[in-house]
Amino acid sequence: MSVEVRNYGMHDIVDAEATLEKVAEGFLFTEGPIWHPVEAHLTFSDIPGNEMFRMDANGNVTSFRKPSDMGNGNTYDHKGRMLTCHHATSSVTRTELDGTITTLATHYEGKELNSPNDLVARRDGLIFFTDPTYGRMEYYGVIREPEMGAQGVYCLTPDGGTITRIADDFAQPNGLCFSLDHNTLYVNDTEHKHIRRFEVAEDGSVTGGDVWVEVTVGEGDGHPDGMKIDSKGNVYCTGPGGVHVITPDGETLGVIRMAEFTANFAWGGDDLTDLYFTSSTSIYRIAVKTPGLALF
Numbered sequence: 001m002s003v004e005v006r007n008y009g010m011h012d013i014v015d016a017e018a019t020l021e022k023v024a025e026g027f028l029f030t031e032g033p034i035w036h037p038v039e040a041h042l043t044f045s046d047i048p049g050n051e052m053f054r055m056d057a058n059g060n061v062t063s064f065r066k067p068s069d070m071g072n073g074n075t076y077d078h079k080g081r082m083l084t085c086h087h088a089t090s091s092v093t094r095t096e097l098d099g100t101i102t103t104l105a106t107h108y109e110g111k112e113l114n115s116p117n118d119l120v121a122r123r124d125g126l127i128f129f130t131d132p133t134y135g136r137m138e139y140y141g142v143i144r145e146p147e148m149g150a151q152g153v154y155c156l157t158p159d160g161g162t163i164t165r166i167a168d169d170f171a172q173p174n175g176l177c178f179s180l181d182h183n184t185l186y187v188n189d190t191e192h193k194h195i196r197r198f199e200v201a202e203d204g205s206v207t208g209g210d211v212w213v214e215v216t217v218g219e220g221d222g223h224p225d226g227m228k229i230d231s232k233g234n235v236y237c238t239g240p241g242g243v244h245v246i247t248p249d250g251e252t253l254g255v256i257r258m259a260e261f262t263a264n265f266a267w268g269g270d271d272l273t274d275l276y277f278t279s280s281t282s283i284y285r286i287a288v289k290t291p292g293l294a295l296f
Helices: 008-012
Strands: 003-005 021-025 030-036 041-046 051-056 061-065 071-076 082-086 091-095 101-105 119-121 127-131 151-156 163-170 173-178 184-189 194-200 206-214 227-229 235-239 242-246 252-257 264-268 274-279 282-287
Touching: 003 008, 008 252, 030 071, 030 082, 030 274, 030 282, 041 071, 041 274, 071 119, 082 119, 101 151, 119 173, 127 173, 151 173, 163 184, 163 194, 163 206, 173 235, 184 227, 227 264, 235 264
Parallel strands: 030 264, 173 227
Antiparallel strands: 003 252, 021 282, 030 041, 041 051, 051 061, 071 082, 082 091, 091 101, 119 127, 127 151, 151 163, 173 184, 184 194, 194 206, 227 235, 235 242, 242 252, 264 274, 274 282
16 A cells, blocks of 8 residues: 555545556666646656656656756746756756756855755745755765855845855755745755744745654655645655655644655646656656646
């Protein structure tokens, strides 16, 4: 069985008898899946493979970018431009609509970023990203000593002209997502195994940051990493055994259990009810009842 039900509300998310389908395999470690709602394709990263791939709606996979500077997290901004975090170059880039690549951030206060990991874009174009040290480790990055001295969360203006650190007290910040109204930012900490919640002002500054939910209960491999929100405001976060589904009130409805260690996921398909998972060497898919949200 692919679904662990902890609360009856999980039945509104996914059928208890739904099964995982492996749709692609043969990668080293997959991450950063994003669905293009107009062109109907899934782009994802293979970090140690130093390559990004694109899969169409029929499951055909082609190379999208190689080398990728060990790209990790991806998203789209409000104009449909792809934003990417890169481990090898400690950078955040934007792929313009004509295919050219613009580097938006590499340093903060004169020091090189650790290794930007994941990112989200607000409706007005502000970019928020996490900066743990995983991209300075063997296999997942390029071994080198950090310059920064903190594992922070940052706010970046759309032109890359202004970068602000909004939090510096994480052990290893990783996945992040907005609430439906974009007034709340959720950020998880892989090492501490919890999700924190910040209130976001119009200028991108934040208040709060208290622990919202612990993601520790469950059997199997997994920890907080990829995190996204569905069309009803439920927060999905990787954790022990698979992907945990959490209500806006902080109650875990259940877990979509995975066959391999899973780092991230994204909704796709015509109605955003195909949930794709980047699971180590493979890409999986399961049909869900509650749709995700289009990125633009």
